[in-house]
């Protein structure tokens with residue numbers, strides 16, 4: 008019996024849906040961060056781990072992941088663009104982030120759908136409103152001067168992905184499990 012419980016535990020994977028940042032944007036953000044935050048501001052997130060979370064799933068079984076993957080595959084939505092024109096600090100969680108002042112409707116719709124599908128599958132969702140962001144630094148619990156401007160990095164989003172959080176030699180790495188396209192085509196002005 009104990010054996011069965013242990014096997015079940017080890018098959019759980021910590022997963023989340025997210026938007027991938029292209030490598031060029033990750034590098035651009037790393038340079039901007041180095042120029043705008045002192046080393047003591049917090050622990051920098053490595054470039055390859057920078058992403059924008061859509062829905063956090065927690066530790067889930069393979070069966071639950073499969074259901075969520077099937078549902079994700081049925082999402083039919085147009086792509087959109089996201090401009091990272093906002094920067095802020097949440098001292099409570101120690102996070103310094105890049106975000107967007109006016110998130111496009113497509114981003115909010117996609118996150119809302121994935122979060123409600125996750126909730127229906129029993130993945131507890133935070134009661135906090137969705138605030139799209141890319142975490143730049145962690146452990147930032149002390150006051151810090153927040154730059155007035157970002158580099159306004161712009162992402163053209165044509166897919167979304169399921170990620171797994173894994174420990175590699177004691178370090179957290181996010182590995183992509185599966186991606187799904189967002190439809191291309193005419194974009195309405197308010198989607199840009």
Ligand code: 2AM
Nearest residue numbers: 023058059060062063102133141142172
């Ligand atoms: P964060 O960057 O704001 O910490 C992988 O851990 C991703 O899932 C991170 O982007 C993280 O957001 C997010 N995440 C982790 N735990 C979460 C939780 N309990 N609720 C919502 N998002 C979470």
